[in-house]
Amino acid sequence: MTNDEIFSKVQAIIVDQTGEDDDKVTMTTNIKQDLDADSLDIFEVINEIEDEFDIKIETEEGIETVSDLVTFVEKQLAKEQG
Amino acid sequence: MTNIRIVQSAHVAPERVVPNDELTNYMDTSDEWIKSRTGISQRHVSTGQKTSDLCTIVAQQLLDKVGWQPKDLDFIIVATMSPDYLTPATAAIVQGRIGAKSAYAFDINAACSGFIYGLKIAEGLLQTPHARGMLIGGEVLSKLVDWHERSTAVLFGDGAGGVLLANSPEQGSQFIASDLETLGELGDSLTAGYQPVNSVFNTDATDSHQQYFEMDGRAVYRFATHSVPESIERALNKAGLLVNDVDYFILHQANQRIIDQIAKRLDQPINKFLSNVAEYGNTSAASVAMLLDQELASGTIKRGQTIVLSGFGGGLTVGTQIIRY
Numbered sequence: 124m125t126n127d128e129i130f131s132k133v134q135a136i137i138v139d140q141t142g143e144d145d146d147k148v149t150m151t152t153n154i155k156q157d158l159d160a161d162s163l164d165i166f167e168v169i170n171e172i173e174d175e176f177d178i179k180i181e182t183e184e185g186i187e188t189v190s191d192l193v194t195f196v197e198k199q200l201a202k203e204q205g
Numbered sequence: 206m207t208n209i210r211i212v213q214s215a216h217v218a219p220e221r222v223v224p225n226d227e228l229t230n231y232m233d234t235s236d237e238w239i240k241s242r243t244g245i246s247q248r249h250v251s252t253g254q255k256t257s258d259l260c261t262i263v264a265q266q267l268l269d270k271v272g273w274q275p276k277d278l279d280f281i282i283v284a285t286m287s288p289d290y291l292t293p294a295t296a297a298i299v300q301g302r303i304g305a306k307s308a309y310a311f312d313i314n315a316a317c318s319g320f321i322y323g324l325k326i327a328e329g330l331l332q333t334p335h336a337r338g339m340l341i342g343g344e345v346l347s348k349l350v351d352w353h354e355r356s357t358a359v360l361f362g363d364g365a366g367g368v369l370l371a372n373s374p375e376q377g378s379q380f381i382a383s384d385l386e387t388l389g390e391l392g393d394s395l396t397a398g399y400q401p402v403n404s405v406f407n408t409d410a411t412d413s414h415q416q417y418f419e420m421d422g423r424a425v426y427r428f429a430t431h432s433v434p435e436s437i438e439r440a441l442n443k444a445g446l447l448v449n450d451v452d453y454f455i456l457h458q459a460n461q462r463i464i465d466q467i468a469k470r471l472d473q474p475i476n477k478f479l480s481n482v483a484e485y486g487n488t489s490a491a492s493v494a495m496l497l498d499q500e501l502a503s504g505t506i507k508r509g510q511t512i513v514l515s516g517f518g519g520g521l522t523v524g525t526q527i528i529r530y
Contacts, residue, residue, distance in 0.1 A: 163242055163462045166426045173427075183423065 124200060129176075129193050136171040137189065140164055150190040172196060178203065207328050209370055210378035211530060212337075214498035215266035216366035217259055218249035218485060225359070232355040239359045244461025248362030248486035250347045255289045257298040259365035259491075260343035264299050267339060267369050278308040280330055280338040284319030284490040286398065286519065287344045288312055295343065308339070316395075317457045317518025319490030320366075321385070324514070324526045328380050331372045341367030342490035349397045351417035360460070361418070362486035366494025377509065379529040382444035384436045388521040394424035395519045425521075429463045432523045433515055434470040440513070440525040448473060451527075452510040455500070457517055458482040458492040479505065489518060506530055 134148045141148075141158045154160050154168070169180050172192065178199040186192055224247040225236035239245055251259075260283055268275060283296035296310035315322040320342035327340050343365030350358050397418040402409065433456065441448060448471050456464055461482050468475045481496050488495060493514050500506045510530050517523040 161242055162422070163426065166423045167430070167466065169423070170427050170430060 126193065126197060129196050129200075130189070132175055133172060133189060133192050133196065136175065137168055140167050140171070148189060150188070150193065152189045153187050154189065154192075155187065168192075176200060206382070207331070207380045208372060208374045208376075208378070209328055209331055209380045210373040210376050211497075211528065212369040212371050212373075213267050213271040214366070214368045214494065214501050215263045215270060216364065216491075216495040216498040217262045217266070218362070218364035218488075218495070219251045219254050219259070221250050221252045222247050223250050228359060231352050232358060234355045234359060242460075242462065243360060244480070244482050245359065245486045246483045249364055251345045251363045254345070254363075256285055256287050256343045256345045256365070257289045257295045257302075259345070259363070260285075260295055260299050260341045260367070261302045263341050263343065263365045263367040264303050264339060267367055268303065271369055273337070273369065275303045275305040276307050277337055278305045278339055279336050280327075281305060281308045281310040282323050282327060282338070282340045283310075283312045284315065284323040284340070284342045285312055285344055286314050286316045286319065286489055287346055287349055296341075299341070305339075315490075315516075315522045315524070316520055317459065317487070317489045317492065318385075318516035318520065318522035318524040320493045321383075321514060321516040321524035321526050322522070323490075324380070325383050325385060325524070327370050328383075331370060334372050334374055336372045338370050339367060340370060340494075341365060342492070342494045343367075344489045344491045346487070346489055349416070349418055354417065356422065357418040357420055360487045362488050364485055364488040364491045364495050366491050366496075366498050368494060368497070377529070381446070381511070381527040381529055382440050383524070383526045384440040384443065385524040386432065386436055386522070388428065388432070388523075391424065391428060391521045392519070394421040394428070395419075395521065397519070426463065428521050428523075429459065429517050430466045430470065432521075433467050433517050433525075436517075436523045436525045437471065437513055437515055440527050444527050446511065446527065450511055451477065451513050453500070453506060454478045454513045454515065455493055455496050456515045457487075458485065458496060459487045459518065490516075492516075
């Protein structure tokens, strides 16, 4: 899966959970600060990402931007394929 | 399917109400923070009433409302994770106080699923036509809360709710289908009331578990938002019903955001998911029975309707009972 494909799935999940427009959710968006997401929104976004990509995200620590999420998913997918 | 009828319901909560704003005296939190993340506005807290006291009030109300004599009861079950004692059981205390001399009485603990697990046990005990039993969920969770720990203290409250159950073949009410599941491997993600081995023979100095609530919020959130809709779907399948056939859902009242998410996953309108979490917070085994009684009293739930009752919590446990009320 390419970086762009991962981004567009992650973007769709965040848009669905936060109710923001697509163009407000870019790679540099800080999920908590820019989208006013609280801890339960983050739980739900991580839930959906775990289900969508069939990966496990052990901790939400260190994940602040959409880019952080996309990179994390990319690494996890590579690990599982490797 | 069994011809079991919920004959009567009742609930009680301690008089002392603690609004969110009052909690700011004890911890760094705010009404806005609590409401937006949980939907909770206040909770009722015991100022000395024990679990057995709340359960006895419910038991007496149940008998008074329906006009049964205490000796008419075959059994009394109390579902609780905050009993007065490890022995005697809360149900035995209640049995003694109301003088239900013919009833055998015992407690069960399946945490916030306790009332649903209790319904399943009661169904098994009510196989004889005209058998009668009492099931109460009662909690004083305030004694298991660290009132300076904001991540858990804001969530819980005290209360009790119960039902009279009877095997009534002629009246059309039914326990249609149920589903119970336990995920013991995830038990550490929600704990309370640890009982240390503090005898003179204890040599384990590393025993550091806490007596108060401890919770891995994300693990519990994931469990609830996945396992509850799955349990409901399994019970509906057994019943041969579709989710659209359900008139109302009464879920354990842990957090409004969890209830909202479960409604979304089941693709059902949120107005079918009844709620009183704003008023009482999470009352564990009491929550489903307390809400059921409120909704029966208000006339929202009527005879003949299909109702899904579902609990989830410590264990981790989840359970669903589908009834035709």
